[in-house]
Amino acid sequence: MIAMQEELNQFEIIEVWKLVSKPSNQSVIRTIWVFRNKMDENDIIVRNKARLVAQGFNQEEGIDYEETFAPVARLETIRMLLAFACFKDFVLYQMDVKSAFLNGFINEEKHVEQPPDFQSFNFPNHIFKLKKALYGLKQTPRA
Template sequence: MQEELLQFKLQQVWILVDLPFGKKAIGTKWVFRNKRDERSIVVKNKARLVAQGHRQEEGIDYDEVFAPVARIEAIRLFLAFASYMGFLVYQMDVKSAFLYGTIREEVYVHQPPGFVNSAHPNKVYKVVKAFYGLHQAPRAWYETLSSFLLENGFRSGTIDKTLFIKKNKSDVMLVQVYVDDIIFGSTKKSMCYEFEESYKKILDELPWESYGTTWIEQMSQK
């Protein structure tokens, strides 16, 4: 729980303020989950603070919420193409991804249970960055990610808006986005390294939860 709130502080997700007259604050709650290995042994305990988004009102707490999500068929096509081209595929899982999306609406939330500021118990948090539970959180994260990609020479797919393509002469790089998971690969390995480094730099050293590689040609042989 303290690690989760530390991420909120580092990313400057909210500001402690007095609730303005005529405004309402929505609640927050803790969600706990045990991460298990293949033998069902608990290897990690996770705590996530989420907003009670069901109490948000359209036109007041949120407006646009749509965010495209990759279909499983699109991911299969991505892997099939990578197998055909014989290039390496990388995977990134962005820790607390939604905290990097800035929201446009004016949203206030109550202080999290168990962590109420004793000096200001009646104050609330004005939300600056999106976090889990808010209706607009997926949209805010997708806008942050897609803006970065488009500014760095990628173009979004004509049909699949979660697929981003970058060409450099005869080389091509593909990036497929599924909420906070990203898979990418290229016919030129150095393009993948450049993408990773520039992504970390632009988005202020995002904390990757996992980062791995898989030889797609080995998968295709199996």
């Protein structure tokens, strides 16, 4: 429960969505929780992780999204970057972003259900209008 609350707090901080009444002409995408345990080198659980994911497999191309995108770097490109950095004496840093996908704005108007077990007490029948991309949507990697 703590991991799920942390995820929702992150959503509020970066303003991923806005609670609105359900429109009659828009489809609503369901959401699910995905859980993972982070372990150390001795296989001892260090932290529980929870991620709210949209069930984007229900989206239809041409209706819900135009194109998909996979952010992949080729091995040759990484080798070239490392060789150039060594040649020019650049300093390279690795950065792991906890919620990288949640920083991309989406152009389409998308609505998702309220997360399971975290419905608004005052507005239980409302849904969220997405301002930013959410894991699981087909257009998220492009955003």
